[in-house]
Amino acid sequence: MTKKMKLSQLSDMLQDLNVESLEGVTIEGDIELNITGGGGLNPALAYAIGSEISQISLHMANIGRILGFPAEQLFASAFGMAEAPQAGQLPTSPKIQELLASKFEVAKVDNWKNPIQEVTLGATSGDGGSRKSTVTIGGENALPYYFDAEMPHRNYVTMDVFDMPIGMAKAVKGNYEDVINDPAEWAKKVVRDFNADMVTIHLISTDPLINDTPAKEAAKVVEDVLQAVDVPIVIGGSGNPEKDPEVLEKAAEVAEGERVLLASASLNLDYERIAKAAMDYGHNVLSWTQLEINAQKELNRKLMKQCNVPRERIVMDPTTAALGYGLDYAYTNMERIRLAGLMGDDELTFPMSSGTTNAWGAREAWMVSSPLNQDSDWGPREYRGPIWEIVTGLALSLAGNDMFMMMHPTSVQVLKEITQTLYGSIESEEIDITNWIGAEV
Amino acid sequence: MKINSPLEAYKFLPATNCGECGEATCMAFAAHLIDRSHKLTDCKPILEEKFKKKYEELDALLAPEIREVEIGVGDKIAKIGGDDVLYRHKLTFFNQTQFAYDVTDSMDEKDLVERVNYIQDFKKFYVGNFLTVDMIAVRCTSKDPAKFAAAVKKVIETTDLPIILCSFDPAVLKAGLEASKGRNPLLYAANKDNWKEVGELALEYDVPVTLFAPDDLDMLKTLAKTFAAMGTEKLVLDPGTYPTGKQLKKTFTNFIKVRRAGIDGDREIAYPIMAVPFTAWMAHDDPVSASYWETVVASVFTIKYGDIMILHSTEPYAMLPELHIRDTIYTDPRKPVTVDPGMYKVGEPTADSPVLVTTNFALTYYTVESDIASNKIDCFLWAIDTDGIGVEAAVAGGQLTAEKIKKGIEESGFDLKKDTTHNTVVIPGLAARLQGDVEDATGANVMVGPADSGRIPGWMEKNWPPQKK
Ligand code: B12
Ligand code: SF4
Numbered sequence: 001m002t003k004k005m006k007l008s009q010l011s012d013m014l015q016d017l018n019v020e021s022l023e024g025v026t027i028e029g030d031i032e033l034n035i036t037g038g039g040g041l042n043p044a045l046a047y048a049i050g051s052e053i054s055q056i057s058l059h060m061a062n063i064g065r066i067l068g069f070p071a072e073q074l075f076a077s078a079f080g081m082a083e084a085p086q087a088g089q090l091p092t093s094p095k096i097q098e099l100l101a102s103k104f105e106v107a108k109v110d111n112w113k114n115p116i117q118e119v120t121l122g123a124t125s126g127d128g129g130s131r132k133s134t135v136t137i138g139g140e141n142a143l144p145y146y147f148d149a150e151m152p153h154r155n156y157v158t159m160d161v162f163d164m165p166i167g168m169a170k171a172v173k174g175n176y177e178d179v180i181n182d183p184a185e186w187a188k189k190v191v192r193d194f195n196a197d198m199v200t201i202h203l204i205s206t207d208p209l210i211n212d213t214p215a216k217e218a219a220k221v222v223e224d225v226l227q228a229v230d231v232p233i234v235i236g237g238s239g240n241p242e243k244d245p246e247v248l249e250k251a252a253e254v255a256e257g258e259r260v261l262l263a264s265a266s267l268n269l270d271y272e273r274i275a276k277a278a279m280d281y282g283h284n285v286l287s288w289t290q291l292e293i294n295a296q297k298e299l300n301r302k303l304m305k306q307c308n309v310p311r312e313r314i315v316m317d318p319t320t321a322a323l324g325y326g327l328d329y330a331y332t333n334m335e336r337i338r339l340a341g342l343m344g345d346d347e348l349t350f351p352m353s354s355g356t357t358n359a360w361g362a363r364e365a366w367m368v369s370s371p372l373n374q375d376s377d378w379g380p381r382e383y384r385g386p387i388w389e390i391v392t393g394l395a396l397s398l399a400g401n402d403m404f405m406m407m408h409p410t411s412v413q414v415l416k417e418i419t420q421t422l423y424g425s426i427e428s429e430e431i432d433i434t435n436w437i438g439a440e441v
Numbered sequence: 442m443k444i445n446s447p448l449e450a451y452k453f454l455p456a457t458n459c460g461e462c463g464e465a466t467c468m469a470f471a472a473h474l475i476d477r478s479h480k481l482t483d484c485k486p487i488l489e490e491k492f493k494k495k496y497e498e499l500d501a502l503l504a505p506e507i508r509e510v511e512i513g514v515g516d517k518i519a520k521i522g523g524d525d526v527l528y529r530h531k532l533t534f535f536n537q538t539q540f541a542y543d544v545t546d547s548m549d550e551k552d553l554v555e556r557v558n559y560i561q562d563f564k565k566f567y568v569g570n571f572l573t574v575d576m577i578a579v580r581c582t583s584k585d586p587a588k589f590a591a592a593v594k595k596v597i598e599t600t601d602l603p604i605i606l607c608s609f610d611p612a613v614l615k616a617g618l619e620a621s622k623g624r625n626p627l628l629y630a631a632n633k634d635n636w637k638e639v640g641e642l643a644l645e646y647d648v649p650v651t652l653f654a655p656d657d658l659d660m661l662k663t664l665a666k667t668f669a670a671m672g673t674e675k676l677v678l679d680p681g682t683y684p685t686g687k688q689l690k691k692t693f694t695n696f697i698k699v700r701r702a703g704i705d706g707d708r709e710i711a712y713p714i715m716a717v718p719f720t721a722w723m724a725h726d727d728p729v730s731a732s733y734w735e736t737v738v739a740s741v742f743t744i745k746y747g748d749i750m751i752l753h754s755t756e757p758y759a760m761l762p763e764l765h766i767r768d769t770i771y772t773d774p775r776k777p778v779t780v781d782p783g784m785y786k787v788g789e790p791t792a793d794s795p796v797l798v799t800t801n802f803a804l805t806y807y808t809v810e811s812d813i814a815s816n817k818i819d820c821f822l823w824a825i826d827t828d829g830i831g832v833e834a835a836v837a838g839g840q841l842t843a844e845k846i847k848k849g850i851e852e853s854g855f856d857l858k859k860d861t862t863h864n865t866v867v868i869p870g871l872a873a874r875l876q877g878d879v880e881d882a883t884g885a886n887v888m889v890g891p892a893d894s895g896r897i898p899g900w901m902e903k904n905w906p907p908q909k910k
Contacts, residue, residue, distance in 0.1 A: 091446040099636065102666040102709060103535055104658035106702040147694045219738075307551045324567065324765040325804070326831075328772045331744075332530045339528065347646060363895055371895040372815040374571075376563045379757030387733060391740050391762040395769065398744050418737045421689050428686030433655055433720050437580050437629075 002375070010237040011289035047299050058339050108148045112342040116349050117138040117311050118152070119284060121198065121261055122232025128257040133229035135197055137315070137402040138351030143338065144400055145422040155397055155419040157404045157412050158198035158234050159190035163221045164205040171385040183221050184228035187344030191229045195416070200234035201225045205295070206247045207238035215243075215250040215437055222251045226258060234261040234286070234405070235326065241269035245277075261315060261353075264288035285309055286353060288294035288317040291329050292338055297347040304347075311350075315398035315403070320354040322362040323392045331399050351402040356415075359392035360385065361406065386410040394418055442525050443502045447471040452721040453499035455486045474503060477525070477532065478774070494843045506704050507711050509536065510649050512627045512749075513603025518573055520598040521677070521738070522713030523747040527704050530774050537771035539749040540739075541576035541605050543719060546583045546592035548695035553592065557599045559755060561636075565764055568778060572764040578618065578629070578751045581608035586616035593620040605629050605651075611638035618646045621814050627651060627749075630679060633660055641673050648675070651715055653774060654690055655681030658698060666709050677749060678710070678840070682717040684724040684738060693741065700746040713748035722753050740766045755781065782826035784812065788819035792862045795820045795905055797890070797897075798846055799869060800827040801833050809894040816898040825849040834873045843878030850883065857885045865907050869894070 051188050062423050118139040123129025141149035143224055165180045175194075179186035183201060190196040203218040205211040222235055223297050235251045237244035248262050262278050263286040265271035280283045288296040296318050303309045318337055320332040334352060341349035360364055365388035370378045378384060389411035406412050419428050442729045450471040457467070462484045464470040471478035481503060482488065487496050509523035523535045544553050556575055564571040577596050581589045589608065596604055597620070599726045600657060606617035607629040614628055630653035631639035643650035649750070654660035661678055680695040693730055696714060703711035718738040725731035732754035734878065739750060739759075743766050752763070772778070782801045787810060799809045801824040813820060826849065827840035835841035850857065856866050864885045868875060870892035879887045888907060 062460065081803075096640075096667060096671050099663050100667045102659070102662040104662045104698070104702070105709065106698045106707075108703070143691070145693060146697060225550055323762060323769065325768070327766075328769045328774065331769060332774055335528060336530055363893065364765070367895065370565075370813050371898075372566050374815060375565055377757055378761065382760065383729065383733075383756070383758035387736055387758055387762050390733075390737060393767055394737060394740055395744060395766060400742070414737060416732060418741070421686060422693055422741070424687060424690045426686050428688075428724075430686070430688060431684060431685060431723050431724065433681055433717075434632075435609070436717065436720050436723065437609065438582050438584075439719075439723050440582070441719075 021164055023139045035414060042063040043219040063279075068308055104109070109142065109146075110150060112142050114339075114342055114346070114349055116341055116343045116351060117314070119286060119315055119351050121234075121259060122256055123259040123282070127259070129259055130226070130230070131232050131258065133232075134135065135232050135403075140338075140342070140400070144397060145264045145424075146264045153392075153402070154423045154425060155402055155404065156197040156237060157406050158200045158406050159194060159196035159412060160200050160202060160405055161186045161190065162202045163218065163223065164203065164211065168358045168407070169381075169385055171366070171382050172360060175409055182223040187225045187233075189229045190409075194412055196231070196412065198232045198234060198403075199225060199229055200236055200405050202238075203247055203251065204236075206243055207240045208238070208243055210238065212243075215247045217248040218247055219254040223254050226255060232260065233258070234263055236263040241266075245270045245273035248274050249277040252281040252283055255283065256281040257264055259283055261286050264317060265299065265303060267295060271299065271302065272307050275303055275309050277333055278313060279307075279309065286315050286317050287350070289319065291321065291326070291333050293318075293333060293340070293348075296337060297345075298351065299385040300347045314350045315353050316350045317353045317355065320356055320358045320392065320396060322359040322365070322389055323395070324364060325362050327392060327395060331395050334396055334399035334401055352400060353405065354393065354396045355403045356389055356393040356396070356404045356411075357407045362388055364388055386414070390414050390418075397422075442475075442477075442505060444561070445475060447475050450474045450499060450503070453487075453495045453502075454484065455492060457486065460484060461485050473798075474499075476580070478537070489583040490585070504602045505535070506706065507713060507748075508674055508676075509826050510677060510713050512605075512625060512649055513601075514623065514625050515601060517575075517601045517603060519603045519749075523746075524717060525698075529770060532768060533773040533775060534771050536748065538743045538747055538767050539575040540576060540767070541578040541749065541751050542580045542755055543580050543751060543753050544592065544596065545580045546585070546589045548592070550595060553595055554599050556777075559800075561600045561602050563755070563760060564614050566808075566811050567765070567768065569780070572768060574760065574764070575751075576603045576605060578605040578607055581610070581613045581617075584610070584613070586610075586613045587615045589905055590616040590620040593617045597621050597624055602606075603627070607751075609635055609653075611635055611642060614639060614642055618642060618648065622646075625649070629653070631664060632811075633664070636664055636667065640668055641675075642715065643668075643673055643675070644671060649677060650675065651677040651679050653679040653681070655679075656683070656688070657681075658694065658695060661699070662710050665712060669709070676712045676714075677715050679715040679717065682720050682738065682742070684718075684720040684734065691740070693745065696742060696746050707773070714746055716742035716747035718742065719751050721752045728754075732756050734760055736757060739763050743767050744762060744770055779829035780806045780824050782824050784850075784855060785822045785824060786820075787813050787822050788817065790819045790821050792860060793860075793906065794859060794864075795867055796823070796850075796857065796865065797821065797867045798823045798825060798872075799894075800825055800830060800832055800841060800851075802827065802829050802831040802835075807858075809897075812894040812897055817897065819900060821855070823849050823853070832869045836872050836875065841872060841875070843875055843882040846875070846879055847882040857883060863907055 070296050116138045118138045122134040124131055136153050139152035161183050163183050179189050182187040187199045205213040207216045237247045262274055262283045264272040265285050266288045287299050287396050289299055318333050335347050365385040386408045387409055393415045448684050451468050456465040462470045481500055505523045505525050507522045507524045510521050512519045519539045520536045520538055526532045537862045544556055556608055564573050579596055580591050585709040605627045606614055608614050628643055628650040630651040632653045663682055682758055683689050683692045718735045721735035722731045725734055734840050735754050737761045779801050780803050797820055827835035830840050866885050867888045867890045870890055876887045
């Protein structure tokens with residue numbers, strides 16, 4: 001039998017004991033000290049309890065002595081000393097002399113069982129195209145860069161090229177002034193000078209509200225770009241839902257066999273035509289929805305079931321909002337899509353692409369200075385813009401994005417550096433950080 | 442949190458539905474305990490003596506998986522840790538990553554004070570508030586306890602921000618602790634060599650302490666277990682932040698592992714984690730490259746589980762993205778951020794002042810409001826109820842329509858014909874396609890403003906007052 005009692009009760013009881021009347025007293029069972037009160041032991045409480053316990057043991061010892069036991073000898077030997085302990089001093093917590101060894105262990109995630117679809121962009125001569133190399137994305141079995149499973153492919157960057165001069169942030173424009181009127185030269189420049197893995201040619205001049213360039217003429221630009229570079233390409237329309245199907249059909253035709261990515265099929269245009277163009281001429285489809293996981297499922301389902309697009313030809317763009325302008329939605333939208341895919345939702349197991357260039361829409365990326373005079377100085381925009389694009393892309397890379405559409409060369413370089421570092425393919429000199437505090441910087 | 446359904450929490454509540462907590466029923470309150478939007482102490486009855494046991498049991502069940510640690514005192518006190526999930530959509534992340542910027546005890550006093558002031562004054566307006574940074578980390582580079590104490594003293598004289606005392610030398614840390622008594626600084630750091638002395642300092646001064654075991658999770662856990670046995674759980678874990686290459690990849694893996702183990706219930710390692718993007722400066726000589734890389738590393742570990750970090754670059758192009766990525770990750774994904782719909786007066790508008798229309802999405806509203814206010818434009822600004830959707834998406838989704846605009850203006854009792862001299866409404870550039878409809882609905886003149894509210898001042902100069910037709 002265990003009897004619980006409060007410490008104070010016990011000491012009161014013992015205090016009240018009249019030693020003379022102890023005859024016949026027996027102490028039965030274990031006495032468990034039940035110390036109540038939240039949190040850990042603070043030093044003051046520990047001291048108080050210590051003092052109580054000592055008091056009790058003195059009473060107990062007295063009882064022992066009355067019963068004829070040499071209690072004082074026991075005390076002296078137990079404390080290894082002859083004289084009494086000094087009173088009035090706060091005892092320190094128990095001194096621990098050695099580290100208490102512990103082994104770190106953590107399990108791998110057990111419900112990531114469904115791999116992401118692999119999609120190859122571009123086709124070499126062996127496959128009926130003329131690209132020198134291809135790019136394969138997807139295939140993941142875990143969140144990006146996680147130790148649970150090796151990531152099969154690194155992230156890739158496709159750089160934007162436009163078929164006409166467009167408004168750009170100053171920091172971006174400076175890099176393209178020499179090629180702004182020549183999409184083929186522009187494409188060459190991003191591959192040669194800025195290390196682009198791929199090129200996206202945006203046929204924005206086809207928009208009826210811009211130049212209304214005929215689809216056939218626009219297709220000519222696609223041919224020029226395919227001639228100019230030998231990397232895989234993405235072909236984008238103007239975003240006009242009436243005109244895009246026609247434009248992308250013509251573009252698909254002239255690019256036959258090159259396995260380009262047609263951007264985009266979306267719910268607000270005739271996605272069947274885009275899908276059909278891709279099937280007819282051997283391309284991939286970008287399935288673009290606007291920050292809505294269910295819309296993404298719906299469109300993917302329609303592409304697969306209604307348009308018979310094979311799984312290995314679908315890439316998703318669930319929409320990128322800039323840092324500070326909806327990235328919280330975009331990040332979580334992608335993360336949820338990727339997790340759902342890994343956990344078995346086959347309507348979401350596709351690699352993803354991000355229009356990272358959207359970051360340049362954030363005023364922090366392009367404005368000379370803050371429009372608010374209470375703000376601290378925003379510093380030079382030449383540095384602010386690229387890092388806005390980098391951080392926007394980086395966040396999405398951690399959410400599962402595979403491919404980035406980007407504009408600024410510095411952004412491309414740094415984003416590649418960090419994503420490939422996390423992917424594990426960047427070698428660098430080891431740095432000893434054990435004494436980083438003293439580092440001279 | 443050890444429980445995850447309101448029913449499980451309900452069992453411990455008084456079940457009287459007294460309503461003191463502001464909820465109609467104990468069950469409703471229980472649901473808010475599970476989503477962590479109420480604290481148990483909001484239920485006053487359960488604090489009574491007779492419920493003590495239930496209170497204690499429930500309190501323990503509700504405690505977050507990752508321990509919460511406090512640094513500093515008073516208004517500026519910083520809380521870190523306290524998380525329950527690995528993905529923000531599952532609940533939300535609590536206690537946003539705290540950013541500490543470094544100073545050293547070898548700096549000259551004037552520079553030190555200037556830097557501390559710059560750090561504590563740095564601010565960026567965003568969604569109705571200012572984003573600011575949080576702490577000062579004082580690094581001992583002199584190896585001299587007296588010098589360190591002097592620097593710490595200067596820092597705490599200059600700011601109320603919480604501080605981190607950085608040295609591996611217990612004598613230096615002690616000097617820092619003496620100089621900052623009563624400020625509850627974070628000690629950085631105990632490692633496998635100095636743990637005994639640093640542990641004793643942490644206990645003696647009753648302050649939180651960082652455990653540093655670079656790329657050695659067994660040692661990190663060993664230290665944490667040992668410190669808990671010594672009597673403190675006010676711990677922060679630094680698994681080491683290596684700045685480049687495969688070492689950085691390993692660092693990333695370590696962060697994921699530590700947080701996953703903690704959320705999965707390994708109490709021995711369930712503490713807040715520290716990242717030190719500062720180390721980017723040990724890999725790059727050029728300050729722009731170092732700043733960039735530091736920002737990149739800081740962003741990675743803001744997203745992936747860093748609860749506190751030590752940084753060096755105070756360039757705005759580093760601090761602004763750092764502040765924004767933190768806000769991105771720590772915004773509560775469960776609540777649409779809105780303002781109350783209705784009319785707001787910006788400055789002191791008169792009958793001649795413009796009438797502007799925007800949405801009640803907080804990001805939109807505050808962006809517009811601050812653009813106008815800071816440029817000293819007096820006007821009437823309507824936040825139309827768009828269910829918290831921004832202009833462009835609301836136009837696309839049908840939450841911002843001519844009818845809504847008409848209703849919004851009328852409901853606030855404002856009469857465009859009587860209360861203004863111009864009977865004119867300015868709509869956002871991105872809502873241009875509503876112009877005709879709004880004219881028909883309100884009978885007012887409708888002008889289309891610029892697409893970005895940052896351009897309103899320039900636009901006003903050219904277009905206001907409107908030309909009489
Ligand atoms: C975040 C976002 C969402 C979020 C919205 C979150 C929210 N609370 O608003 C969610 C995921 C819900 C969403 C949904 C949709 N979205 Co959306 N979304 C965006 C995104 C990425 C950012 C929008 C944003 O927040 N901007 C920041 C705020 C501050 O901007 P703002 O409100 O426009 O305010 C600025 C200006 O308008 C101006 N301003 C504001 N008020 C005033 C007043 C005056 C007087 C003046 C002069 C100026 C002014 O100044 C402000 C500061 O610059 C944009 C794409 C992009 N990168 O811009 C697409 C975008 C707006 N969405 C779009 C669409 C189509 C949709 C959907 C219809 C998609 C769908 N099929 O489901 C739905 C509609 C949802 C609904 N209405 O119910 C399209 C709109 C296309 C169009 N022009 O018609 C966009 C442009 C994407 C695209 N390129 O297609 N979206
Ligand atoms: S205050 Fe407590 S007892 Fe009263 S309704 Fe709320 S939860 Fe129930």
